[in-house]
Amino acid sequence: GMLAAGTDPGSVRATGRSATTARQREERFRVTVTATEADPEANRNAAAGADVVVLGVKPKDILSLCREIAGALRPGTVVVSVAAGIPLAAMERHLPAGQPVVRTMPNTPLTVGMGVVGMAGGAAATEEHLAAATALFAGSGTVHRVAEDQIDAVAAVSGSGPAYAFLLAELMAAGGAQMGLDEDLAAELARNTVAGAGRMLAEPGVDPAALRRAVTSPNGTTEAAVESFLAADLAGIIARGMQASAARGRAISEEFGNS
Ligand SMILES: NC(=O)C1=CN([C@@H]2O[C@H](COP(=O)(O)OP(=O)(O)OC[C@H]3O[C@@H](n4cnc5c(N)ncnc54)[C@H](OP(=O)(O)O)[C@@H]3O)[C@@H](O)[C@H]2O)C=CC1
Numbered sequence: 187g188m189l190a191a192g193t194d195p196g197s198v199r200a201t202g203r204s205a206t207t208a209r210q211r212e213e214r215f216r217v218t219v220t221a222t223e224a225d226p227e228a229n230r231n232a233a234a235g236a237d238v239v240v241l242g243v244k245p246k247d248i249l250s251l252c253r254e255i256a257g258a259l260r261p262g263t264v265v266v267s268v269a270a271g272i273p274l275a276a277m278e279r280h281l282p283a284g285q286p287v288v289r290t291m292p293n294t295p296l297t298v299g300m301g302v303v304g305m306a307g308g309a310a311a312t313e314e315h316l317a318a319a320t321a322l323f324a325g326s327g328t329v330h331r332v333a334e335d336q337i338d339a340v341a342a343v344s345g346s347g348p349a350y351a352f353l354l355a356e357l358m359a360a361g362g363a364q365m366g367l368d369e370d371l372a373a374e375l376a377r378n379t380v381a382g383a384g385r386m387l388a389e390p391g392v393d394p395a396a397l398r399r400a401v402t403s404p405n406g407t408t409e410a411a412v413e414s415f416l417a418a419d420l421a422g423i424i425a426r427g428m429q430a431s432a433a434r435g436r437a438i439s440e441e442f443g444n445s
């Protein structure tokens with residue numbers, strides 16, 4: 187997303203673990219990608235002198251990565267985490283005192299310029315540091331400042347949310363095939379329906395309920411489907427799934443955020 191929005195590839199130093207995926211990413215993104223399995227200093231070298239460092243490893247690996255790069259950071263370097271569940275205070279404990287840290291919850295639609303990001307700043311993060319973190323995402327989505335205790339809820343709505351829409355497309359395709367449609371046709375109809383509905387939702391100021399009502403003819407086919415969904419407690423099913431997402435964020439904090 188950053189590159190598509192005009193970031194100079196020459197200004198980006200990326201790292202990964204595997205040399206094979208590093209090569210693939212270099213070819214795909216035209217940025218320098220160094221693998222830690224080939225160069226154990228890769229992360230420290232990438233962090234040294236950077237204005238902004240983005241931590242994109244799994245939550246369980248974030249704090250050891252903070253310790254690994256701590257000695258290479260300049261005092262003003264902004265450390266931006268995308269990890270679910272890892273608290274700002276935990277990262278701050280493993281970084282030099284006073285290091286500006288920003289915790290974010292992005293989502294994959296950033297890759298098509300339609301991302302949404304929740305963002306919270308740590309103890310040493312000033313407006314200038316938050317603006318630098320916002321600039322990473324601003325060309326490929328919208329950034330919303332939230333209190334850190336709301337990040338798990340942001341993850342439940344928008345971080346994990348793309349998967350809910352993709353699951354809907356999968357289930358609609360399966361339902362179409364069950365009714366006798368060719369499997370490929372059912373998948374194509376479902377995929378383009380969810381994609382098309384998403385495009386309609388992206389228009390400024392639209393109300394999803396109004397869009398839904400426009401499809402729902404009185405006593406028609408859509409009404410029959412929607413009534414069936416609601417009678418089966420789709421609202422409760424979605425709410426419980428989102429609670430499970432947020433609970434998993436809290437569990438990650440407890441499992442990996444206390445060291
Ligand atoms: N996927 C999503 O939609 C979202 C993910 N997140 C967060 O993003 C983070 C990554 O998740 P996800 O993309 O699913 O995971 P992936 O496994 O796809 O990505 C993790 C990456 O970290 C690299 N890596 C692992 N260890 C090291 C290391 N020591 N040094 C350098 N690079 C390393 C891996 O390299 P290699 O490939 O070479 O092994 C891999 O590229 C998580 O913290 C997650 O919470 C947040 C919001 C949305």
Ligand SMILES: O=C(O)[C@@H]1CCC=N1
Nearest residue numbers: 269270341345346347
């Ligand atoms: O599933 C996860 O834990 C990450 C965070 C939000 C989306 N993917």
